[in-house]
Amino acid sequence: MRVAFVGKGGAGKSAIAGVIARLLARDGEDVLAVDSDPMPGLSVSLGLGVVESAIPADAVTEKAAGEPGPRFRLRQGLTATEAIDRYALLAPDGVRFLQFGKTRASAAPLMRSQWAFRQILDGLPPETPTVIGDLPGGTRQPFLGWAGYADTVVVVVPPTSAGMLSARRLAKLATTGPTTDTGPSRILAVVSQARDDADVERIRQRTGLDVIGSVPWDERVLAAEREGRSVLDTAPDSAVVAALTALAERLAPQRAAQRQAALADFPGGGA
């Protein structure tokens, strides 16, 4: 499963992506969390705090003049899997975390790091790892092909006019944008900051998207965001975490079924 979370800025993409990544990892999946936002977000939501871990420039080599193919490719002998082993950080619950570098005032251009990031995602073997991706807010980057790895695009929609308009644009881009060649097989919506069921229904109607989950408004998320921590650590028994646990199951239904089957086979299991 390869999921990209998109949505308006502040919708809750990285907070949701971070918890989903950790919940899947707790279930035994090999999870790679990837952050292509030039501003910090996902690392904080995973519980790593603000980290600077751009992929080093020497991970890629530039093609010679006249040589066909992409401008940069992973250096000779470096596979995508090895690149992850080498450059990803270890986050809580065994999630591995890869980021394409963060923009700072006087930082050297991130081009090589970003190329390496793209080449790694393009070069992953088909089944593992499970990828949970956090894209920058808005509609620009998804349109430029940064969600190309995703078989599932999840649009995070807060119950505001701007959030719903953004969701409609993103849904359209995901089906008609340059990602279409390898495009996602599923475009789903998750309602964030939902105050009531009417919010969920309104979003279903106004976006026309398949809403597979709803995360309630909760002051404790705000408190976690203030501290720069994950709600999974600060309020593990909250309704938000329960909603995200249900969402993780719905995103990966086969996994849930396999787990049930394995439990049933186990003597004394199968509750």
Place this chain on the structure above:
Amino acid sequence: MKLAVVGKGGVGKTTTAAVLARTLARDGGTVVALDCDTNPNLGISLGIGDDETERLIGLRQSLDDGTQEHAPSWDSLIDVFGSDAPGGVRLAVVSAMDKPEPGCPCCGLSPEQLLRTVAFDEQTVIADFEAGIGTLTRLEAGAVDVIVLVVAPTAKSIEVARRAAELVAEKQLGRLVVLGNQVRDDADRALITAAFGEPDVACVPHDERIADADRRGVAPFDVAPDADAVLAIAALAGTLRATA
């Protein structure tokens, strides 16, 4: 006076830009609001509604499809890709295009180039930037006079704002005004002032009436002109005008 509003996504840039624009227009200026975001929603907060906001976005995007005629001049750009918002504010969507034609007045310049190039004469310009600091990395000194940096009391927002403030200082992009938004209590205020220094931070309280306006897709300035948050942003507008 040219103002740019920047910050992390979701901190309240667009609400801030809209209330500043409406306040300055009410107090007698000619105000042009430029939506520089590639995901442009400023129209909603200015009070033109969802449908008109979506129409403007469609108009801008149809330039890339080749179904919209290009504007012949910078002035007509504001006409063609704009709409009259309530209270005398002229809104135009000027977000960067994916397939710009070099030299074309309506798509050849990025918003940051537009701000530097076009003489807006006596008009007050409020530019609502894309989330993050990408636009600031490309902005040149002299393009704007004031940068309103909107910060919510969260670790992520403060980190983005720190980087933005570094850029503004390093590149001497203009006068920096930090607006601490969605402030609920002293702890929130302390978090923001600790990062940016007490004297330079204007605080705007968390206000359910803003959240309610966002949900309904209407302008806070119209439906809640006396809300504490609106009054705080309006006060900032007054200060900015007085010190311009």
